Amino acid sequence: AQKVTQAQTEISVVEKEDVTLDCVYETRDTTYYLFWYKQPPSGELVFLIRRNSFDEQNEISGRYSWNFQKSTSSFNFTITASQVVDSAVYFCALSGDRSNDYKLSFGAGTTVTVRA
Amino acid sequence: DAGITQSPRHKVTETGTPVTLRCHQTENHRYMYWYRQDPGHGLRLIHYSYGVKDTDKGEVSDGYSVSRSKTEDFLLTLESATSSQTSVYFCAINRGGKETQYFGPGTRLLVL
Numbered sequence: 001a002q003k004v005t006q007a008q009t010e011i012s013v014v015e016k017e018d019v020t021l022d023c024v025y026e027t028r029d030t031t032y033y034l035f036w037y038k039q040p041p042s043g044e045l046v047f048l049i050r051r052n053s054f055d056e057q058n059e060i061s062g063r064y065s066w067n068f069q070k071s072t073s074s075f076n077f078t079i080t081a082s083q084v085v086d087s088a089v090y091f092c093a094l095s096g097d098r099s100n101d102y103k104l105s106f107g108a109g110t111t112v113t114v115r116a
Numbered sequence: 117d118a119g120i121t122q123s124p125r126h127k128v129t130e131t132g133t134p135v136t137l138r139c140h141q142t143e144n145h146r147y148m149y150w151y152r153q154d155p156g157h158g159l160r161l162i163h164y165s166y167g168v169k170d171t172d173k174g175e176v177s178d179g180y181s182v183s184r185s186k187t188e189d190f191l192l193t194l195e196s197a198t199s200s201q202t203s204v205y206f207c208a209i210n211r212g213g214k215e216t217q218y219f220g221p222g223t224r225l226l227v228l
Contacts, residue, residue, distance in 0.1 A: 004158075006158075033215045033216075035216070035217075037219075043204070043221070043222055044219070044221055044222070045159075045206060045219040045222075047216060047217075047218060047219075050215060050216050052215070091158055091159070093158075093159075095215065095217075097215075101147065101164060101166055101172070102147060102210055102215055102217070103149070103161055103164060103174065104149070104151075104159070104161065104208075104217055105161075106151075106158035106159040106160070107158050108156055108157060108158045109158050
């Protein structure tokens, strides 16, 4: 069984502060994929990043960065110099490979509020 | 996403009535999924399809059925709606190497 835990329910920061979202996962699969999705107040789900289990390189995309550590089963997400537009619910998710039909297991989500 | 549409976008219904939600894709993807989103639970998989007429259950399938008679359409049916099925329902497809799911705009369902 796969499980994703996002222990932080809500985070509130002032604009320009950095914010880190924690994600811890459990799986018995050797091959798996980790994701982050953003859900702004408008409600749609926006794909941010995918990482496969064989690629532990950290990634940076603009103000977003991701830290994948297999040793601690974590895939954390940092927003640097936060902006009001970053206010959203962020979901971490995990899927297996084709043998598992790529089904996603989601964490409960972390609500980020960035105050001006 | 322009490639995935859901209908209706909003629906209010009464307990005991049947409800069908439709997911339509224009990109000929094999895999399609139905999730529900509830506070404190994130998104949970209801049913999914890995081809025409090929479907399987997810984590929270009780009270739901699905059908896929053609590649582009995946229907979710609540045979007899209950208040516990009040939720936001998202359809998703695989794209880009099949590992990544992309989501439709969602359907807000209120069962009174």
